[in-house]
Amino acid sequence: MERYGIDVSSHQGAINWQKVTADFAILRAGWSWYQGGMNIDTRFIENVAGAQAAGIPWGVYLYAYDKTPAAARIAANRLADLLDTYQVPYPVYYDMEDPQYFKTPKADNTAICKAFLETIQTRGYYAGLYTFTSFARSYLDMEQLAAYDLWIADYTGKVGWTGPYGMWQRSAEGRLEAIGGGKVDVDLNTAYKDYPTIIRAAGLNGFGETEDLPAKDDLSARAEALAADNERLMQEIAALEEKIAAARRALD
Secondary structure: OOEEEEEEOHHHOOEOHHHOOOOEEEEEEEEEOOOOOEEEOOOHHHHHHHHHHOOOOEEEEEEOOOOOHHHHHHHHHHHHHHHOOOOOOOOEEEEOOOHHHHHOOHHHHHHHHHHHHHHHHHOOOOEEEEEEHHHHHHHOOHHHHOOOEEEEEOOOOOOOOOOOOOEEEEEEEEOOOOEHHHOOOEEEEEEOOOHHHHHHHHOOOOOOOOOOOOOHHHHHHHHHHHHHHHHHHHHHHHHHHHHHHHHHHHHO
8 A cells, every 4th residue: 555755854944743644754864974973954853753743654864975885884873873762663764866976986886875774774774775766777786785675766757767666756846734834845755565564573673672762851862962972073073174184284
């Protein structure tokens, strides 16, 4: 049975989740860094709470900037650290589409994806790849990634990708009254698998745990700790970049 959902990020602003008419939602958890790590989407915690309160099953995606497989593994572990406080009914997707990957070899892009997907799967999550049809054809070796679920974007009215896929992002121009009063674009998706049943049956995404989930206050504290860690690492990177720049100036 087909299910119809949305995917959202901070770009959609505040969402009235009680008025959302969707079977599911895929939430942006954040975006990865070039050399490993991640920033948390500023609306992620809020969107998780809203979707759960409204009874809307949700999954997540991480927008990829990783430049190496090692960086992708770091990002996957950072994301898993964040998600370990939840039970996630839909897959965890790696969003590989950034234009930087147009300039790198297909084998390198594939290795980055594989590193992330293998790592997030090892951490106990149902791993999936998000990309669009032309990217899958031109910039990835999809045979090497066939073990993972595919969420494919194609806005031509049909799916041009001829391989298997579990979800189709069919439009980036959907409108819902619950999102910006119907004046803000939102992506529309069709899922062809009963992901919640599959994930629960496999004991993935936190559903294999028997202990109680942390309280909401604990979740907020965890998010704040990760955000603080992000800020610390960004400061360290900035300091290293300044040292490199100073060394180059000295050489000149």
